[in-house]
Structure formats: C-alpha cells, structure tokens
Amino acid sequence: MTSDTxxxxxxxxxxxxDELSTYKWGFATDIEQDFAPKGLTExxxxxxxxxxxxxxxxxxxxxxxxxxxxTLPTPDWAKLKIPPIDYQDAYYYAAPKAKPTxxxxxxLDPEIRRTYEKLGIPIEEQKFLAGVEGARxxxxxxxxxxxxxxxxxxxxxxxxxxxFLSISEAMREYPDLVRKHMGSVVPVRDNYxxxxxxxxxxxxxxxxxxxxxxxxxxxxxxxxxxxxxxGQFERTLIIAEEGSYVSYLEGCTAPMRDENQLHAAVVELIxxxxxxxxxxxxxNWYPGDKQGKGGIYNFVTKRALCRGARSKxxxxxxxxxxxxxxxxxxxxxxxxxxxxxxxxxxxxxxYQQADTGTKMIHLGKGTKSTIISKGISAGxxxxxxxxxxxxxxxxxxxxxxxxxxxxxIGDKSGAHTIPYIEVKNPSAIIEHEATTSKISEDQKFYAMxxxxxxxxxxxxxxxxxxxxxxxxxxxxxxxxxxxLLGISLEGSVG
Amino acid sequence: MLVIENLHANVGDKPILKGxxxxxxxxxxxxxxxxxxxxxxxxxHVLAGREGYVVTQGTATFEGKDLLDLEPxxxxxxxxxxxxxxxxxxxxxxxxxxxxxxxxxxxxxxxxAEISGVDFMKKVRAESAVLAxxxxxxxxxxxxxxxxxxxxRNEAFQLGILEPKLALxxxxxxxxxxxxxxxxxxxxxxxxxxxxxxxxxxxxxxxxDHVRPDYVHVLSGGRIVETGGADxxxxxxAQGYEGIAA
Numbered sequence: 001m002t003s004d005t006x007x008x009x010x011x012x013x014x015x016x017x018d019e020l021s022t023y024k025w026g027f028a029t030d031i032e033q034d035f036a037p038k039g040l041t042e043x044x045x046x047x048x049x050x051x052x053x054x055x056x057x058x059x060x061x062x063x064x065x066x067x068x069x070x071t072l073p074t075p076d077w078a079k080l081k082i083p084p085i086d087y088q089d090a091y092y093y094a095a096p097k098a099k100p101t102x103x104x105x106x107x108l109d110p111e112i113r114r115t116y117e118k119l120g121i122p123i124e125e126q127k128f129l130a131g132v133e134g135a136r137x138x139x140x141x142x143x144x145x146x147x148x149x150x151x152x153x154x155x156x157x158x159x160x161x162x163x164f165l166s167i168s169e170a171m172r173e174y175p176d177l178v179r180k181h182m183g184s185v186v187p188v189r190d191n192y193x194x195x196x197x198x199x200x201x202x203x204x205x206x207x208x209x210x211x212x213x214x215x216x217x218x219x220x221x222x223x224x225x226x227x228x229x230x231g232q233f234e235r236t237l238i239i240a241e242e243g244s245y246v247s248y249l250e251g252c253t254a255p256m257r258d259e260n261q262l263h264a265a266v267v268e269l270i271x272x273x274x275x276x277x278x279x280x281x282x283x284n285w286y287p288g289d290k291q292g293k294g295g296i297y298n299f300v301t302k303r304a305l306c307r308g309a310r311s312k313x314x315x316x317x318x319x320x321x322x323x324x325x326x327x328x329x330x331x332x333x334x335x336x337x338x339x340x341x342x343x344x345x346x347x348x349x350x351y352q353q354a355d356t357g358t359k360m361i362h363l364g365k366g367t368k369s370t371i372i373s374k375g376i377s378a379g380x381x382x383x384x385x386x387x388x389x390x391x392x393x394x395x396x397x398x399x400x401x402x403x404x405x406x407x408x409i410g411d412k413s414g415a416h417t418i419p420y421i422e423v424k425n426p427s428a429i430i431e432h433e434a435t436t437s438k439i440s441e442d443q444k445f446y447a448m449x450x451x452x453x454x455x456x457x458x459x460x461x462x463x464x465x466x467x468x469x470x471x472x473x474x475x476x477x478x479x480x481x482x483x484l485l486g487i488s489l490e491g492s493v494g
Numbered sequence: 495m496l497v498i499e500n501l502h503a504n505v506g507d508k509p510i511l512k513g514x515x516x517x518x519x520x521x522x523x524x525x526x527x528x529x530x531x532x533x534x535x536x537x538x539h540v541l542a543g544r545e546g547y548v549v550t551q552g553t554a555t556f557e558g559k560d561l562l563d564l565e566p567x568x569x570x571x572x573x574x575x576x577x578x579x580x581x582x583x584x585x586x587x588x589x590x591x592x593x594x595x596x597x598x599x600x601x602x603x604x605x606x607a608e609i610s611g612v613d614f615m616k617k618v619r620a621e622s623a624v625l626a627x628x629x630x631x632x633x634x635x636x637x638x639x640x641x642x643x644x645x646x647r648n649e650a651f652q653l654g655i656l657e658p659k660l661a662l663x664x665x666x667x668x669x670x671x672x673x674x675x676x677x678x679x680x681x682x683x684x685x686x687x688x689x690x691x692x693x694x695x696x697x698x699x700x701x702x703d704h705v706r707p708d709y710v711h712v713l714s715g716g717r718i719v720e721t722g723g724a725d726x727x728x729x730x731x732a733q734g735y736e737g738i739a740a
Contacts, residue, residue: 441546443583445582446584448543448565448567449543449544449566449569449570449575450570450593450596450652450656451567451570451571451603451656452596452599453565454565454567456599464584464585464635465586467587
C-alpha cells in the first residue's frame with residue numbers, strides 16, 4: 001500500500017493505515033502468563049474454576065458440559081475445510097499476573113497499555129482518562145487474554161443502574177441473575193463449540209440493563225488473543241429488561257502467530273418486552289499469511305432471544321479476519337411483534353474461509369426479520385452465506401426480507417449463498433434476493449482515471465457495496481470498519 | 495503540453511492505432527473526428543492508461559513526462575482528465591464522496607494539502623449551478639440512476655472540480671439533447687484557459703458550434719490523415735468521411 005490511501009476513511013485513520021504493509025496488529029506483548037496445564041481434562045476444568053474462585057454450581061455446570069462435549073461429534077456440515085484440531089495440544093487458561101482489579105486503566109500493566117496503544121484504542125480512552133469533557137462516551141471493558149483487567153465508567157453506569165462486569169465478577173456479585181440466564185439461550189449441548197466453551201470459558205462480559213433504562217453510553221469490549229497456543233473462550237451475557245435499550249460494540253484484534261489458535265465464544269442476548277439490543281462486531285483477527293499459514297479459527301455461537309412483545313435485536317457484523325469463520329448470529333423471535341435484524345459484511349482474502357449467516361426463528365405472531373448480507377471474496381478464499389428463516393406454526397403474519405449480495409475480486413475466489421427457508425404458517429411473507437457480481441474493470445478504471453490508485457479504487461467500490469451494512473454501525477466503528485475493508489483486501493488486485 | 499509521436503497501439507492482438515502523431519499546446523482546443531472504428535476511443539483510452547490497450551511503438555509525453563510510463567491515477571494527478579463516453583456507475587458511493595476522494599488523492603500525489611470541506615463545497619456549488627445538477631443528485635451513488643444526459647453533465651462537473659490541465663473528452667456530446675449539449679458546452683468553455691488544453695473526440699460537428707476548436711483532425715485507419723481549422727469540421731459534415739484517405 002502506498003502513501004496515498006484512503007480518503008474515504010477519516011484522515012486520522014488513513015495516517016494509521018499508511019504505515020501498514022501486511023497485518024497491522026502483528027506484534028506480541030511479553031507478559032508473564034499464568035497458564036493452566038496444557039491439555040483438556042476434568043482437571044483443566046477444575047483448575048479454571050478454582051483459579052476464578054467460582055461457586056460450586058458453576059463448577060458443576062462446567063463439568064457437566066465437559067462430559068457432554070466428550071460425546072459430541074465435531075460439526076462437518078459447513079462448507080469449510082477444517083484441519084483436525086488437537087484439543088490436548090493447547091492451553092485453556094492464561095491470565096496476566098498483574099493485580100486482578102484496578103481502579104483505572106492508569107494502573108494497567110504498561111506492557112498492556114502499549115499493546116492497546118498500538119491497537120489504536122487510546123484515542124477516545126485517553127481523553128476520558130485525562131478527563132476531557134464532551135468526548136463521546138464509550139465504556140471499555142478490556143478483556144486481555146482471559147481476564148478482564150480493568151473496567152472503566154463503572155461508576156457512571158452504576159448510577160444509571162446498568163451492570164457491566166466481567167462474567168467472573170458477575171458470578172460473585174449477581175449469582176442469581178447469572179445462574180438463571182447463562183445457558184438459557186445457548187444450551188450447554190447446543191453444539192460442539194458452544195459445549196466446549198461452557199466447559200472451559202475463561203471470562204467474558206455480563207451486561208444487565210434494568211427496566212426502562214436507556215444505557216447512557218455505548219458499551220464496548222475489546223478482545224485480544226495474546227498468548228501463543230491459548231484458545232480464547234469468551235462468554236457474553238446481555239440481559240435487557242422491559243423497555244430498556246443498549247448498544248454493545250465488540251471489536252477484536254490478535255497478534256500475529258504461526259500456529260492456529262482456536263476461538264470459540266458464546267454470546268447470549270435476552271430482550272424482554274419493548275427492549276432493544278444492538279450488538280455490533282468488527283472482527284479482524286489474524287487471518288493467516290498469504291500462503292494460508294496460521295490464523296485464528298473463529299467458531300462462535302451467538303444467539304438472541306427476543307422474549308418480550310415488540311422486543312428487538314440487531315446484529316451487525318463486519319468480519320474481515322480469522323483463517324476460518326464459523327458463525328451464525330441468530331434471533332429467536334418468541335415475543336409477539338418482535339424484530340430481528342442481521343447486517344453482515346464478510347470479507348475473505350488469500351486462503352481465508354468463511355461460513356457465516358444467521359438464523360431467524362419466528363415463533364410469535366407478527367414477528368419480523370431482516371437479513372442483509374454482503375460477502376466479498378478475493379484471492380483464493382471461499383465465502384459462504386448460510387441462513388435459515390423458519391416460520392413456526394403459531395407465527396401468524398410473520399415477515400422476512402433477505403438480501404444476499406456477493407462480490408468477487410479476481411477469478412480464483414468463491415462465493416456461495418445457501419438459504420434455508422422453512423415455513424409452517426401460510427400467512428407468512430418471505431422475500432429473498434441474491435446477487436453475485438464482480439468488481440468490473442470499468443469501475444476500477446473509472447475511479448483510477450480520477451486519481452485513485454488501484455487499491456483505493458477497489459476499497460471505494462467495496463465500501464459502496466457494503467454501505468447498507470456499514471451505516472448500521474455506530475460512527476466510530478464505521479470508520480474502523482471501512483479502514484479494515486481496505487486493509488484486508490490489500491494485494492488482492494493486480 | 496501533449497506530444498504524441500508515431501503511436502502504435504493494440505487492443506488485444508488487434509492493431510488499432512498505426513502511427514498517430516499529434517501535438518497539443520496549452521491554450522488550444524483540438525477536435526478529433528473520424529468514422530466509426532477509426533481508433534478515436536482507443537486513443538482516449540491509451541492516453542488515460544487503460545489496461546488492455548498496449549502501446550507497441552511510439553511515444554506520448556505530457557509536459558515533458560513520459561505519459562506511457564505512468565499509472566492511470568498518476569496521469570490524473572499530472573493533470574490529464576478523461577471524460578468518458580459511457581460514464582460508469584458505482585453504487586453506494588456518492589458523487590460528492592467520490593469526487594472529494596479523487597481530488598484529495600490527486601493533491602496528495604502532487605504533494606499538496608487536502609482540500610477543506612468548506613472549500614470543496616464552494617467549488618461544488620459553483621460548478622453544479624452551471625451544469626444544472628442539484629444537490630440531491632450529487633448525493634446519490636456515482637452515476638446511479640442518471641440519464642444519459644445527466645451522466646455527461648456529471649462528467650463536465652467532475653472536469654470543473656478536478657481542474658486538470660488537459661481535458662480529453664470522448665464523445666461527450668453523444669446522447670445529449672439540444673439543451674444538455676448547450677449546458678455541457680458551457681462547462682467546457684468555462685474550463686478553457688491559456689494554460690489549459692482540450693482534446694475533443696467527436697462524431698459530429700454540432701458540438702463544435704458551441705465549443706470552437708482551433709484545430710480539427712481527421713482520424714482514419716489509426717492515423718491522422720488530415721488537419722485543418724474549424725472549417726474542416728463543416729466540410730466533413732457536408733461531405734462525410736468518404737473521400738478522405740484511409
């Protein structure tokens with residue numbers, strides 16, 4: 001990439017992009033790790049639970065999950081080539097040795113702080129730390145490897161009645177809430193990776209928005225896999241009580257490593273009557289090198305339960321990273337007139353594989369869902385949209401609109417659209433549109449003849465292609481997402 | 495400003511330009527006319543650097559720089575503008591974002607500071623008023639849903655905003671009704687300055703009623719076979735291209 005990149009992104013961002021040649025965030029922080037013994041046995045599960053001072057019921061839950069997991073076959077139905085994973089050849093717990101709780105990010109291990117700075121986190125963050133007035137409010141619960149090392153804005157959130165904690169803390173402070181809801185949307189035996197997560201999850205985020213409260217700021221968690229050979233098993237649980245609203249941002253980067261790293265997260269969302277949850281993800285984990293070596297395996301189970309009437313959940317995701325992505329953020333639309341939305345951009349380049357989409361399960365009367373999926377494939381990558389729209393017998397008057405667009409760059413990449421539609425109520429209205437296109441030479445030449453270099457021309461066209469999804473993202477995320485689209489397509493055009 | 499000598503170029507394996515020479519000085523307006531298949535659009539694409547148009551012999555320099563050695567975006571930054579015969583649609587990218595991105599990319603390549611939002615919008619308002627393009631259109635996707643005439647007006651608009659040194663206009667008049675032709679012509683005439691030049695590629699004399707050329711060239715069989723003043727275009731209009739040596 002040359003120095004004249006990306007005016008379509010903001011100037012700050014383009015300056016940051018300029019220095020890039022390959023993977024921007026390919027560095028490793030050197031911090032003493034506190035490892036669980038290598039391998040996966042009941043002892044590993046007990047170690048993790050003990051390390052986190054968990055209550056007995058939690059340990060029992062984990063052990064039950066572990067026993068079930070041992071009986072489950074690995075899923076192989078997706079259009080993915082997944083090399084066999086040796087679950088005994090990995091560490092399942094790694095925590096920075098630093099103090100477990102901090103009053104502010106200032107007390108954070110300087111090494112970790114530097115890592116965040118390289119990630120570009122600090123701009124907003126430092127404003128807050130310096131007490132800058134009027135800056136946009138984003139609370140960051142920083143998950144560094146496996147333990148939440150610092151939580152900001154807890155006080156202000158507390159005044160609003162919002163609980164925003166690491167899941168380990170929540171287990172101690174709100175055991176009833178956690179016990180009641182954990183596993184209620186994604187049951188332990190739901191699937192192979194979710195079950196594995198239930199056994200060995202190391203930490204994650206817990207959010208509770210009480211009745212009638214509009215969360216005063218966007219909640220944001222930055223995940224980062226840091227230790228070599230450590231799988232990261234996060235668990236997120238968000239509960240929006242009646243009439244509440246929350247917007248949650250999840251952004252991820254990981255340092256460059258040669259060996260594949262497994263990431264199997266579980267996210268559960270619960271929206272009660274008239275509640276709304278907006279969940280946005282920008283995922284740019286290490287995708288492997290240009291020859292397809294290394295990279296993250298991202299096997300994530302995300303599901304929302306729209307339990308109350310008129311509740312609403314929106315998933316927005318921009319997926320540019322990981323060697324293999326297996327992910328279907330879904331909505332169970334149980335409440336009458338509840339609404340599920342899925343906006344997705346998935347980019348694959350080089351040897352990346354993505355099999356991603358959504359499931360919209362319509363159970364309640366008058367439920368509505370919208371699916372907008374934009375897949376972009378470059379290099380020798382393979383990109384599949386896989387989606388299920390199911391209208392149950394009681395979902396009178398349910399509606400779905402699905403639009404799947406695929407964009408191919410070059411002639412060695414693949415795009416696939418695999419919609420499943422099951423309708424058990426004749427009053428349902430289902431619309432499905434799908435297109436596949438290539439970036440035309442005409443478009444590229446037109447943009448270049450106006451002064452854009454080849455990669456910026458492609459980035460501009462791709463950003464246009466993804467516009468409907470990008471505009472769903474909160475502002476600061478949209479900028480990062482545009483930047484990432486350009487970065488992940490570097491070198492994909494001649 | 496632009497010096498082309500003995501230019502030969504292929505499209506695929508097929509030779510189209512066969513020894514074309516042309517010299518355009520600052521302040522001049524040249525019109526290139528000729529029958530279908532003579533190589534007019536090929537010349538435009540070769541000069542702008544389109545992939546697939548291969549120069550096999552000859553040279554083209556722009557202000558002393560070897561034009562053929564530059565990438566398309568570098569040619570743009572050097573001051574060359576190609577007005578497209580068929581302007582391309584880019585869905586989801588607004589005309590204004592596109593143009594501002596392009597202008598700033600050019601400025602950075604030239605080592606100039608980026609234009610401020612305020613200055614950019616000043617230019618936009620001035621040019622769009624002349625070309626009768628309203629703000630709603632400019633906020634829409636690049637050329638998306640534009641009529642043929644609107645697309646051509648948009649090309650003239652881009653010319654006005656990007657302010658190149660040499661405007662290479664490929665059949666900018668095709669598909670225009672009388673009113674649109676007048677509007678686009680006004681855009682071109684506004685562009686004319688002693689330090690700028692225009693190369694009009696056109697089939698018809700009618701554009702030249704509005705934009706008076708200093709020179710008219712007849713392109714046929716991949717070479718310029720006749721050169722004259724504005725009156726040559728009138729003669730061609732009356733007599734057709736028959737009788738001109740191929």
